[in-house]
Amino acid sequence: xxxxxxxxxxxxxxxxxxxxxxxxxxxxxxxxxxxxxxxxxxxxxxxxxxxxxxxxxxxxxxxxxxxxxxxxxxxxxxxxxxxxxxxxxxxx
Numbered sequence: 001x002x003x004x005x006x007x008x009x010x011x012x013x014x015x016x017x018x019x020x021x022x023x024x025x026x027x028x029x030x031x032x033x034x035x036x037x038x039x040x041x042x043x044x045x046x047x048x049x050x051x052x053x054x055x056x057x058x059x060x061x062x063x064x065x066x067x068x069x070x071x072x073x074x075x076x077x078x079x080x081x082x083x084x085x086x087x088x089x090x091x092x
Contacts, residue, residue, distance in 0.1 A: 005085025007078055014081060018074030025073070026066030034058075 046052045046059025054060040 001089045003082070003085040003089045005081050005088070007082055010078060010081040010085075014074050014077035018077040019070040021077075022070035022073030023066040026069035027062070029069065030062035030065055033062075 042056075042058035042061065044057045046054065046057040046063075051057070052059045053063050055064050
C-alpha cells in the first residue's frame with residue numbers, strides 16, 4: 001500500500017498547525033527575551049506597518065523570530081506527517 005500522507009497532501013495541515021504553533025512559540029520566546037534583557041541594545045521599539053519588520057528594532061526582531069519559528073515548525077510537521085504515513089502504510 002502507498003503512503004497517502006505525502007508532502008503535497010499534508011501541506012495545508014502542516015501550514016496551519018506549524019505556523020500557528022511556531023509563531024506562538026516565537027512570541028513566547030520574544031516575551032521571555034524581553035523579560036530577561038529588557039530593551040537591551042534595541043534603541044527603537046519598531047513602529048507601525050513595515051517598520052515593525054525591521055530586524056534591528058525590538059518589534060522587528062520578535063516578528064522575525066515568530067516567522068522563522070513558524071516556518072521551521074511547518075517543516076517539522078511535514079516531515080512528521082510523512083513519516084507517520086510511512087509507518088501507517090506498513091500496518092495496513
